[in-house]
Amino acid sequence: MWKPYIDLVLLSPESFVSDLLLILGIAAGTINYTYFNTPIKCLFFVLVACLCLEGVQIYYAAHHWNNHFLVNVLSLVEMIGFAAIYYLELTGSRNGWLIGATLGIYLLVFLDAFKWTGFAEYIMVGERLFFILYVVLHFQQLLFQMKVINLFEHSMFWVSVATLIYATSTMFVFLFIRVTLRLSPVNEDFRWYWGFIQGCTAIFYLILAFSFWIRRREAVLEGA
């Protein structure tokens, strides 16, 4: 029963590092859940959804079934989730409209570029571009409103840091997907690019897990 999974881990151990850190993030979220505000709660549920999708992906991979479309669906889940997080976090109708418009554009691109049997580069690149835009809007709000005294003790700042690093580090690999991820899985280059993406994703989840602990501290300080 477990053999296909063990074989999968032995074949591509780097793929599971990010999953382990995703579990770590969800564990951190579960422990600190009572301290969360609405955007961080939303982030927690996005991570839970991501874990579920990762589980399905592993199941498909273990049975040697095509799971490329699940990567595209994961992008959709992340995009909707992060649009919701930043919609809740950002104030002002302009930001609301921008987030709504970007989500609309993304959905149109998703419907047009979705592939069942391969990674859809436009979906991936579009998602990352919009993530960068959301982070820029969030930073702009932080600098203009000046409500936060210490950014390093502000959970949403760390969420934005994680998102920005994740989006910028993986964008080029997905932009040139024809020479990076459409190679054979046993190809050395493919393994390097895949490992790089997994490493960046692992850092992303690690910082998100850290932001959950920061949120706890923030909530305690707010209550004090």
Place this chain on the structure above:
Amino acid sequence: MKLCIAVGTAVLLVMALFIIVFVAYYQRKQVQQQLALKELQTEYRRKLMEATFAGQEEERRRFARDLHDDIGTMLSVTRMSLKHLERKVSEEVRLDLQIQKTQALLDETMANVRRISRDLVPTTLERFGLIAALEELIEKAAEGELVVRLQCSGSLDTLTSALSLMLFRIAQELINNAIKHAGSSQITVQISCTNLAVQLAVIDNGQGFDLDEILTNRQGGLGLRNIESRLSIVEGHVTFDVAPGRGSRIYVQVLLRDPKPLPQLV
């Protein structure tokens, strides 16, 4: 191609890190500037308050001087002139009576002018110090069944004239409140001074009051707010141990360690 992707990714990552560092640095700087501005505003408000109270005292002084020197003198002259007139028309009994009535009115007016003048500027405080001024204040306040006591400990000689005047005004306000609003029959004023702080307490057995109600009411509580304003100039604070239906205990403390300089009012 591999190199292009690596360079592109590296450039984007560096840009992202730069943005993160810039935002963190710029935000910290802005916060520091805001805090500095806030501090400046607080200092400005404190100075403004100082100037307001100094101006108030100066105006009282000028008004008292004018009352005493000008109106008081004029009244004395009028009284002498009336006396002179009385001697001239003493044969007419009805006129004499009218003059005596006017004289009595003038005497009363002169006494009132002297009293108002003394109340405006506590000359006893300037001449004999805080304890003497408080004793005089208590003596004036104690009327009929009202008992007012003063308890002192420690030497008050080290207090500056401005601080003494401030404490006197606060005591004046609190005693006034205890008599007028609380209907107290017993009031105790305690003052003590150490090297570190001077403490003033006014304790009464009156009907008390609801502090929150008084402070949220814009029309009332002016005296209490005035006390807080006076104490905001120095390192001082007031504590209200009050509730409706029981006596009040109001404690004032001013720290003397590295006190902020007060403008010389006297």
